[in-house]
Amino acid sequence: MNDDHKLTHFNEQGEVHMVDVGDKAVSKRKAIAEGWITMQPETLEMIRQGNHKKGDVLSVARVAGIMAAKKTAELIPLCHPIMLTRITIDMELDADYSAVRCEVCTETSERTGVEMEALAGLQVALLTIYDMCKAIDRGMEMRDIRLVHKSGGKTGDWNRAV
Numbered sequence: 001m002n003d004d005h006k007l008t009h010f011n012e013q014g015e016v017h018m019v020d021v022g023d024k025a026v027s028k029r030k031a032i033a034e035g036w037i038t039m040q041p042e043t044l045e046m047i048r049q050g051n052h053k054k055g056d057v058l059s060v061a062r063v064a065g066i067m068a069a070k071k072t073a074e075l076i077p078l079c080h081p082i083m084l085t086r087i088t089i090d091m092e093l094d095a096d097y098s099a100v101r102c103e104v105c106t107e108t109s110e111r112t113g114v115e116m117e118a119l120a121g122l123q124v125a126l127l128t129i130y131d132m133c134k135a136i137d138r139g140m141e142m143r144d145i146r147l148v149h150k151s152g153g154k155t156g157d158w159n160r161a162v
Contacts, residue, residue: 024111029152031106033118035145037126038099043137047100047129048093057132058100062089065125069106072120082110084117089125102126103148115150 047057054060066087073081086107091100104121106114126142133140151157 024154026109026111027152028109029107029113030150031113031115031118031147032103032149033115033122033145033147034101034103035122035126035142036094036097036099036101037129037140037142038097039133039140040137041095041098043133043140044093044095044098044100046136047133052132054132057129058091060132061102061125061128062091064128065089065102065104065121068124069104069117069121072117075120076116079116080110080112082108082112082114082117084108084114087117087121089121091125100126100129113150113153115147119145119147 046052050056066089068075069087070084073079084106086105088105090103090105093099094101102122102125104118104125106117106121108114108117122145123142126145130140130142146160148160149158
């Protein structure tokens with residue numbers, strides 16, 4: 001296996017360690033993750049109307065996702081703490097699939113990427129929707145959680161094939 005495909009969180013003795021990024025170049029980096037939460041049509045309609053007794057579901061989920069992206073290094077043991085320069089969370093209601101689609105974009109100018117921050121923000125945003133709506137719909141399902149784009153760093157751009 002060449003060095004481009006080895007697991008970087010293990011040293012030569014197979015012990016877990018945090019990767020040394022000290023010699024890596026600072027570059028502008030961006031990651032986009034997307035995912036869905038499916039639900040009963042009545043649950044989606046309640047979210048659309050904004051009449052949930054706990055408040056605006058999508059706004060609360062957006063704030064939770066932003067907070068999670070900023071705390072990723074506290075949640076994932078080997079992630080480096082990085083300064084995020086931008087976090088956007090877009091959500092759209094899809095009546096055909098009875099789902100909310102969520103897209104999280106994270107950006108930084110750092111020595112390491114922001115993929116984990118985008119994915120953490122996405123997961124927590126979807127979990128927050130579940131938490132706020134579970135009393136009326138325990139069958140909601142989070143699905144198709146994935147990275148769709150990353151740019152910057154030594155490996156350059158990557159886009160998920162459609």
